[in-house]
Amino acid sequence: MNKISSITEIALDKTKDEKELVKGLVKEEAELQKTITKFNTIEAPKEYQDSHKEILKAVDCYSKAYAIQAKMAKTDAKDIDKSKAKESMDLIREGNGYWKTGFKPVEDATVKKANDLGFGTGAKTDTPSTSKSDDDNVQLFADGKELFGTWGSYRGSEFHKGLDLREDNSFTAYDDTGNSSYEDNHMTGTWLYNADKKQVTMIPTEFVKDGKKIDARQMHAVVDYTVEFLRAGSLRMVDSKGNKLEVERQK
DSSP: HHHHHHHHHHHOOSSSOOHHHHHHHHHHHHHHHHHHHHHOOOOGGGHHHHHHHHHHHHHHHHHHHHOOOOOOOTTTTGGGGHHHHHHHHHHHHHHHHHHHHHHHHHHHHHHHHHHHHHTTTOOOOOOOOOOHHHHHGGGTTOOOOOGGGGEEEEEEEEEEEEEETTTTTTEEEOOOSSSSTTTEEEEEEEEEEETTTEEEEEEEEEETTEEEEEEEEEGOOEEEEEEEEEEEEEEEEEEEEEEEEEEOOOO
């Protein structure tokens, strides 16, 4: 998905002249096709066979869409067939539908695995929520630097660490029971912030339960949270199912 985002950003970049745009699009499209080809070589686990088929449909749509865009980029403006532009966007939308359907079971499994292992990020969880993000309650720069730090919950004067969001975009989520050491029970990975969507994406790479490591990379999953509230050291996020995470910044 990073390649897909990259080629879209290049296409929308108004600061570059036409030659630079064409060069960038063609280069990224070629790299994207290499990435897409790799999807066909993945042997998905038995429980994700159906999901993998949907994801393959998605990347096939993306492949066709960006091949069209790259070809259009090399064509003189007067000779561009406008119907091709529409076809490209329709393919992207179709691909997004397949991607969402195929990815959901994997995402759900990752969340369940984290919950089974006791990683609640030190948060209070409610289900489901219909509330939406309020711009007045979420003040974040594009890089999400206001999210940097250690988050969790206070029980009296004692702070229970739940989540570390670091400047290098790594994160650690801890067992929120408070009954075990941080080192023996935690989840690590990468986090990203999308300013346009006010969305935090967490990509787990490893679980540690009772001191034993469990590789999460094979699940190829991410979990998205929309930031609903961030003020005065309090953070509230909600996932796609409406489950809320509410944490405080360590003082």
